[in-house]
Amino acid sequence: MISFKDLTLAYDRQPAVHHLTGQIARGALLALVGPNGAGKTTLMRAIAGDFPSAEGELKVDTKRIAWLPQQADVDRQFPIDVRAFVAMGLWARIGAFRDLGRKGRARVDEALAAVGLSGFGARPISALSGGQMQRVLFARLMLQDAELCLLDEPFAAVDARTTEDLMALLHQWRAEGRTVIAVLHDMDLVRRHFPEALLIAREKIAQGPTAEVLSEANLARARLALAPDDRAPLASRAAA
Numbered sequence: 194m195i196s197f198k199d200l201t202l203a204y205d206r207q208p209a210v211h212h213l214t215g216q217i218a219r220g221a222l223l224a225l226v227g228p229n230g231a232g233k234t235t236l237m238r239a240i241a242g243d244f245p246s247a248e249g250e251l252k253v254d255t256k257r258i259a260w261l262p263q264q265a266d267v268d269r270q271f272p273i274d275v276r277a278f279v280a281m282g283l284w285a286r287i288g289a290f291r292d293l294g295r296k297g298r299a300r301v302d303e304a305l306a307a308v309g310l311s312g313f314g315a316r317p318i319s320a321l322s323g324g325q326m327q328r329v330l331f332a333r334l335m336l337q338d339a340e341l342c343l344l345d346e347p348f349a350a351v352d353a354r355t356t357e358d359l360m361a362l363l364h365q366w367r368a369e370g371r372t373v374i375a376v377l378h379d380m381d382l383v384r385r386h387f388p389e390a391l392l393i394a395r396e397k398i399a400q401g402p403t404a405e406v407l408s409e410a411n412l413a414r415a416r417l418a419l420a421p422d423d424r425a426p427l428a429s430r431a432a433a
């Protein structure tokens with residue numbers, strides 16, 4: 194589904210992802226992990242086709258990609274109700290601002306029921322709790338019917354119950370044959386739910402079965418790889 198070879202993603206010549214080589218198979222349920230600043234969001238953006246200056250090779254063999262941004266990046270003050278927000282998931286197929294039709298409305302209601310929010314359709318999104326908003330984002334994603342689902346810290350600031358409910362949806366999507374990649378910081382959750390992990394710290398530290406990837410030795414290597422004195426731009430390091 195995805196392959197990258199010697200992939201480097203840099204902001205102003207400073208690489209956030211460096212010489213990354215690997216593959217992610219169709220149907221994977223993969224956790225992308227690494228310390229703060231490891232390049233996880235940058236890599237996800239590139240996979241989603243939103244990083245113009247990639248060097249090296251990156252192949253993604255589908256255009257049906259859905260992206261769940263970090264919740265902090267979602268404008269909650271936008272004056273829109275839950276039903277209209279979730280309906281945006283159907284835009285790729287019916288076009289923006291077109292009438293949803295009876296079938297479309299039924300699909301929105303089904304998605305809201307699947308995330309446990311039946312009856313919330315008329316609420317403004319500004320009047321939801323953080324956990325409820327995350328459920329709404331999952332409902333929107335569901336309607337996109339994507340082959341590849343990319344989720345950036347989907348469980349940040351949501352409680353255990355909401356996490357378990359939403360995690361069940363990820364398992365369901367995978368059972369439907371979709372490929373699911375999630376950026377996560379909760380290593381216990383990753384160990385419990387994700388068969389495969391990719392650990393990066395600008396460079397690849399390890400990829401494979403989660404228990405092997407998340408060894409103490411690998412996690413320590415990842416922490417060291419991002420030591421503060423290793424943060425200078427490539428140009429000045431070469432000159433030093």
Ligand SMILES: Nc1ncnc2c1ncn2[C@@H]1O[C@H](COP(=O)(O)OP(=O)(O)OP(=O)(O)O)[C@@H](O)[C@H]1O
Nearest residue numbers: 204205208209227228229230231232233234235236
């Ligand atoms: N728009 C940008 N312009 C310049 N530098 C950026 C930009 N976005 C990210 N970076 C830098 O790239 C590096 C990787 O950032 P990225 O957000 O990909 O890491 P991350 O692994 O997702 O981190 P976190 O776990 O903290 O969310 C960081 O050093 C960050 O400061």
